[in-house]
Amino acid sequence: MKLSMLIVAVFLMASCAKNKKTTEGQKEVVKEIVDTANVLPDLELEIYDFNGFETFLNKKDNKIHVINFWATWCAPCVKELPYFEQLNAEYKSKNVEVVLVSLDFPHLYDKKLKPFIKERELASKVIVLEDADMNTWIPKVDENWSGSIPATIIYKNDKKQFYEQSFTFEELENEINNF
Known part of the structure; x- marks a missing residue:
C-alpha cells in the first residue's frame, strides 16, 4: 500500500x-x-520452514530463550503478547531473548500479520513458521505438545521447559527465575 x-x-x-x-x-x-x-516502510517478515526454524530451539549460548508460538487469530495468544513484550523490555539486558513465532496463515501475512505487528509496535523478534507438515514438526518441538496455541518454550543451554498455556507477566517472570 x-x-x-x-x-x-x-x-x-x-x-x-x-x-x-x-x-x-x-x-x-x-x-x-x-x-x-x-x-513506515514495508515490514519484511522472516519466514522459516521447520528445518530453518529449528536452530532457534537449540542455541547453547548461556542465554535464556523464550519462544512463544502464537497467531493473530488466537485470542489467548493476543491477550498474553503484552506480557512477552514486557519480559523482553525488562530482561533483554539480563541475557534473555524473546522470540514470537507466528503461526498465521500465509494468505493473511499482508492483510493481518504485518498490520498487527506495526499497530502494536512489537519490539520482540517476530518470525513466521510456515511449514504445513505440522504432524512432523510439532512433536519435534515437544513430544507432548497437542498443537494448541499459545505454547511457549523456555530454555537455557540443555535445560528446557515446554508450556501449553497462557501466561501473565508474573508467571513468565517466575519461570524465567527458574533458569
Whole structure:
C-alpha cells in the first residue's frame, strides 16, 4: 500500500511540474504521502520452514530463550503478547531473548500479520513458521505438545521447559527465575 501511495505522490509531483500550477494543498498532500511512506516502510517478515526454524530451539549460548508460538487469530495468544513484550523490555539486558513465532496463515501475512505487528509496535523478534507438515514438526518441538496455541518454550543451554498455556507477566517472570 505504501508503494502505491509513493507512486501516486511521484505522479502528482510530475504532473504538477509539467503544469507549473502546483497549489499549496497539493504540495502538502504529496509531502504527507512521501513522509508516511518513509516513516513506515514495508515490514519484511522472516519466514522459516521447520528445518530453518529449528536452530532457534537449540542455541547453547548461556542465554535464556523464550519462544512463544502464537497467531493473530488466537485470542489467548493476543491477550498474553503484552506480557512477552514486557519480559523482553525488562530482561533483554539480563541475557534473555524473546522470540514470537507466528503461526498465521500465509494468505493473511499482508492483510493481518504485518498490520498487527506495526499497530502494536512489537519490539520482540517476530518470525513466521510456515511449514504445513505440522504432524512432523510439532512433536519435534515437544513430544507432548497437542498443537494448541499459545505454547511457549523456555530454555537455557540443555535445560528446557515446554508450556501449553497462557501466561501473565508474573508467571513468565517466575519461570524465567527458574533458569
